[in-house]
Amino acid sequence: MNARTSARTTESFTLAHLSDPHLSTPTGMRARDVMGKRILGYLSWRLHRRTEHRGEVLDALLADLAEQRPDHVVVTGDLTHIGLPDEYRQVRAWLHKLGAPSSVSVVPGNHDAYVRSAIPRSLDLWSEFMDSDLDASCRSEGSSDDAFPYLRVRGGVGLIGVSTARPSLPFLATGTIGPDQLRRLALLLAETREAGLCRVILIHHPTSRGETSARKGLVDSGEFRAVVAREGVELVLHGHTHRASWTTVPVPGGTAPSIGVPSSSAMGNGRGWRARYNLCSLRQAAEGWELTVTTRRFDGHEDRFVHESERTVVLPGRRSERPALTAPVA
Numbered sequence: 001m002n003a004r005t006s007a008r009t010t011e012s013f014t015l016a017h018l019s020d021p022h023l024s025t026p027t028g029m030r031a032r033d034v035m036g037k038r039i040l041g042y043l044s045w046r047l048h049r050r051t052e053h054r055g056e057v058l059d060a061l062l063a064d065l066a067e068q069r070p071d072h073v074v075v076t077g078d079l080t081h082i083g084l085p086d087e088y089r090q091v092r093a094w095l096h097k098l099g100a101p102s103s104v105s106v107v108p109g110n111h112d113a114y115v116r117s118a119i120p121r122s123l124d125l126w127s128e129f130m131d132s133d134l135d136a137s138c139r140s141e142g143s144s145d146d147a148f149p150y151l152r153v154r155g156g157v158g159l160i161g162v163s164t165a166r167p168s169l170p171f172l173a174t175g176t177i178g179p180d181q182l183r184r185l186a187l188l189l190a191e192t193r194e195a196g197l198c199r200v201i202l203i204h205h206p207t208s209r210g211e212t213s214a215r216k217g218l219v220d221s222g223e224f225r226a227v228v229a230r231e232g233v234e235l236v237l238h239g240h241t242h243r244a245s246w247t248t249v250p251v252p253g254g255t256a257p258s259i260g261v262p263s264s265s266a267m268g269n270g271r272g273w274r275a276r277y278n279l280c281s282l283r284q285a286a287e288g289w290e291l292t293v294t295t296r297r298f299d300g301h302e303d304r305f306v307h308e309s310e311r312t313v314v315l316p317g318r319r320s321e322r323p324a325l326t327a328p329v330a
């Protein structure tokens, strides 16, 4: 595998991590679209989700991101509700508002793979936000699974996008990585470790034990943890639970943070979490990579995102011997 690199360096690199915006409106439904699982999802949107996930919160998010000016934005899945073709088009238009495709990275969630026929359509429409820096000869082409994991190298950081998006039975919201993707992930983690990159895995479902129920969990989370326990990773970013969380996954020499964010569009009705997103700043320190996570929360009174908290940790990865490794930035 060959990652494209250049000689540009940065002192720190800031990722804005958002997730689960559920930003689309299910429109253009045909009779066959409301059969099976989609009818349940549509009813859930009518009864609950359309008042919970609000466009005005996303407008405030865009305004805040314009002020905070992160180097890159990552979206860890569930951008749609029931994966209708028109929802993917709505999402693509919104992603372009977030930034240029080279500065915005996306992985799909379970809502983006609601039914099997939806998956290729979503990937086709969002593919420029999931383009890999990997040499095409190193990847298989032509199916949704083979497009993952992707690697995008930005500012000394290797963004590794993993897909857990698989159709599941009604009332389930599980995810699966699959053995082929896990095998490629292990190779990619080893190669990017040798390149001295700060490796950040983007994944929709949480991978730590106990973060969600079996009905909503990652089926092969144990296999994922075995891969990172062997090959290492510096940081895992996920969504899915609509809650803020900070857990760890075992890696050689310690543990790496696994950080989840609530939905970036949520009003927080009932017992739900109000919208938040994280700014994750990565910089090389004497001992390794240092991470500062700044959480910004939607304030419903002021109709804007405000500072909530900040936390700094040193990640377990070794300090890069080759700090000049960086990739083309938009």
Ligand SMILES: [Fe+2]
Binding pocket: 078, 109, 110, 111, 173, 204, 239, 240, 241
């Ligand atoms: Fe989800």
